[in-house]
Amino acid sequence: MSLTRMTPELLSVIAERFKAFAEPARLQVLYELKSGERTVTELVAATGLGQANLSKHLQQLYAAGVVSRRKEGLFTYYALADKDVLKMCDLMCGRLDRETSARRKALSAG
Amino acid sequence: MSLTRMTPELLSVIAERFKAFAEPARLQVLYELKSGERTVTELVAATGLGQANLSKHLQQLYAAGVVSRRKEGLFTYYALADKDVLKMCDLMCGRLDRETSARRKALSAG
DNA sequence: TGGTAGTGTTACTGAATCGGAATATAGTGA
DNA sequence: TCACTATATTCCGATTCAGTAACACTACCA
Numbered sequence: 001m002s003l004t005r006m007t008p009e010l011l012s013v014i015a016e017r018f019k020a021f022a023e024p025a026r027l028q029v030l031y032e033l034k035s036g037e038r039t040v041t042e043l044v045a046a047t048g049l050g051q052a053n054l055s056k057h058l059q060q061l062y063a064a065g066v067v068s069r070r071k072e073g074l075f076t077y078y079a080l081a082d083k084d085v086l087k088m089c090d091l092m093c094g095r096l097d098r099e100t101s102a103r104r105k106a107l108s109a110g
Numbered sequence: 111m112s113l114t115r116m117t118p119e120l121l122s123v124i125a126e127r128f129k130a131f132a133e134p135a136r137l138q139v140l141y142e143l144k145s146g147e148r149t150v151t152e153l154v155a156a157t158g159l160g161q162a163n164l165s166k167h168l169q170q171l172y173a174a175g176v177v178s179r180r181k182e183g184l185f186t187y188y189a190l191a192d193k194d195v196l197k198m199c200d201l202m203c204g205r206l207d208r209e210t211s212a213r214r215k216a217l218s219a220g
Numbered sequence: 221t222g223g224t225a226g227t228g229t230t231a232c233t234g235a236a237t238c239g240g241a242a243t244a245t246a247g248t249g250a
Numbered sequence: 251t252c253a254c255t256a257t258a259t260t261c262c263g264a265t266t267c268a269g270t271a272a273c274a275c276t277a278c279c280a
Contacts, residue, residue, distance in 0.1 A: 006141050011134040017202050018132035024121040025238085027128075031116050040257060053239050055258055065209055074247050074256045084205055091201065092127050095194055099175055135268080150227060163269050165228055184226045184277055 020064035021088065025049055026057050029078075030085060033067065037079035130174035131198065135159055136167050139188075140195060143177065147189035 020026060025047070032038060032046045040058065044051050058078055061067040066085055070077045080086065130136060135157070142148060142156045150168065154161050168188055171177040176195055180187045190196065 006138070008134065011137050011141075013206065014199070014202055015132050015134045015137055017206065018128055018137075022125050022128035022132040023238085024118065024125045027121050027125055028116070031121075041255095050240060051257075052241080052259080056238085059258080065205065071247095071257095076257065082205075084201055088198070088201055089124070091194060091198055092124055095175065095192075096123065096127065133268080151225095160270065161227075162229085162271080166268085169228080181227095186227065 017064050017066075020061055020066050021092075023057070025053070026061055027089070029054070029057060029061065030066070030080065030089065033078060033080045034086065037070070037077045039075045039077055041075075043078070127174050127176075130171055130176050131202075133167070135163070136171055137199070139164070139167060139171065140176070140190065140199065143188060143190045144196065147180070147187045149185045149187055151185075153188070 021030075028047050028049075029043060032043055038046070040051065040055060043049075043058075044054055047054065049057070058067065058069075062069055062078075066081055067078050068081045070079070131140075138157050138159075139153060142153060148156070150161065150165060153159075153168075154164055157164065159167070168177065168179075172179055172188075176191055177188050178191045180189070
């Protein structure tokens with residue numbers, strides 16, 4: 001929210017971007033792409049998602065600027081768009097970590 | 111994704127957290143809370159959202175650990191849970207900034 | 221005690237969305 | 251050209267979700 005003005009349009013765009021991360025299947029894809037670019041077939045095998053389903057998720061991730069793609073013959077290689085993608089996930093996971101450990105502490109303190 | 115293992119349950123939890131940010135109305139609330147805690151009535155006035163609608167959004171934000179709350183008499187004061195909430199938004203906005211400026215550059219170069 | 225204001229909850233409707241099956245498209249090789 | 255493979259797209263049923271109206275609850279005050 002460092003942006004100067006918060007118009008409804010801008011809020012929608014930001015919400016769209018977050019929505020890209022707000023799905024287990026898409027997070028799973030990002031997790032797989034962490035170790036490098038992958039073809040759709042590889043991602044199907046790694047995630048267990050259906051090909052059509054995965055393809056649609058990849059379009060969404062691409063439209064949201066979360067992943068990049070590169071065509072090579074029959075194959076399409078997908079990769080994380082930049083480092084901030086993982087930073088984003090780490091930040092969210094960090095929040096989770098602190099929360100669960102706080103809850104653990106609260107429970108043990110009883 | 112710094113977490114060691116990525117189970118389906120964990121992916122769901124993370125997705126839930128992102129979902130809290132993935133809505134213009136909720137982002138608007140977070141934007142308002144940036145400058146300090148607010149009552150529900152104040153948020154209704156500031157955002158233009160219906161009271162029932164806003165109340166539900168606040169429950170979701172609270173359940174996701176994004177905001178904290180404090181009751182005082184009739185009023186309930188909501189506030190951002192921690193600094194990482196804004197960090198998250200800034201990170202996303204930063205991505206947007208770079209992207210739009212890159213697009214601008216591409217257009218002017220084109 | 222009754223009334224009022226702030227907030228939360230429930231029931232409902234329309235819109236968005238996920239997943240799968242079938243189909244379409246594009247590149248490759250015989 | 252024909253078949254085959256990798257990927258994208260369309261259509262559909264089921265589920266989820268935002269918004270609204272009506273109602274419930276609770277704290278305060280006369």
